[in-house]
Amino acid sequence: MTKNSNPSILSAEIFTALKERIIRWEYPPGYRITEESLCEEFGVSRSPIREALRMLVENGLVEKDPHRRYTIKQPDLKEIDELYELRIALELYVVEKLARQGMPEEIRQTLQQTWETLKEQPVGHTVDPSICDEEFHETLAAATGNALLARQIKSIDERLHFVRIYDITNPERLQLTCEQHLRILECIHAREPGCAREAMQMNIFEGRKQVEMAVKEALARAYMGLGVGSRNADLSNSSI
Numbered sequence: 001m002t003k004n005s006n007p008s009i010l011s012a013e014i015f016t017a018l019k020e021r022i023i024r025w026e027y028p029p030g031y032r033i034t035e036e037s038l039c040e041e042f043g044v045s046r047s048p049i050r051e052a053l054r055m056l057v058e059n060g061l062v063e064k065d066p067h068r069r070y071t072i073k074q075p076d077l078k079e080i081d082e083l084y085e086l087r088i089a090l091e092l093y094v095v096e097k098l099a100r101q102g103m104p105e106e107i108r109q110t111l112q113q114t115w116e117t118l119k120e121q122p123v124g125h126t127v128d129p130s131i132c133d134e135e136f137h138e139t140l141a142a143a144t145g146n147a148l149l150a151r152q153i154k155s156i157d158e159r160l161h162f163v164r165i166y167d168i169t170n171p172e173r174l175q176l177t178c179e180q181h182l183r184i185l186e187c188i189h190a191r192e193p194g195c196a197r198e199a200m201q202m203n204i205f206e207g208r209k210q211v212e213m214a215v216k217e218a219l220a221r222a223y224m225g226l227g228v229g230s231r232n233a234d235l236s237n238s239s240i
Helices: 007-023 035-042 046-058 077-101 105-120 129-143 147-159 161-165 171-189 193-208 211-223
Strands: 031-033 062-064 070-072
Touching (some): 007 046, 046 070, 129 147
């Protein structure tokens, strides 16, 4: 990490780095991190580390006990199910709103071109499908003009990011995702709210099927020590 003399900027950089590891499940649930190990890893004093940890706690990514010990908080299956319920409610509202009020044509055409290209060239693509998928849903939310709604969906996406990583992993799954996204856009363009809701629901339910497999894969990778920074923390006993 590039060192910055501004403590606030430095704390934000450390927070962002750790947050990225957590949402990608490079740390398993219950993984203990210490101020000392992070100071050594990032080459900084305790002050920016403490501020970064404070922000992680506020964002529900890390838990702090009375003894100032910090452990990684990953969502369990119940929390993941609740996140999907919330996501479905919000995203069905998004597409219904867009189908009723319309969406900027330039944005719709850009999304359509992206997913038509991925559908035509599913093998050997250089983009990350999980990122493209997130961008699709977050762009639709932003197109409603409701900034709070867009932030809520982005927050949910961050906690479910690991599911996407282990979901769209083969050409057949990518083809289906492309078809579903294009169908959603088609329904919005045709100003058919019911059609848009049905298409979005099918798209989200397809990803929801992959949750248990994604959790198992993420845990296996994390416990095998494949996560960045795993050498610098102790692992407390935990289960999900």
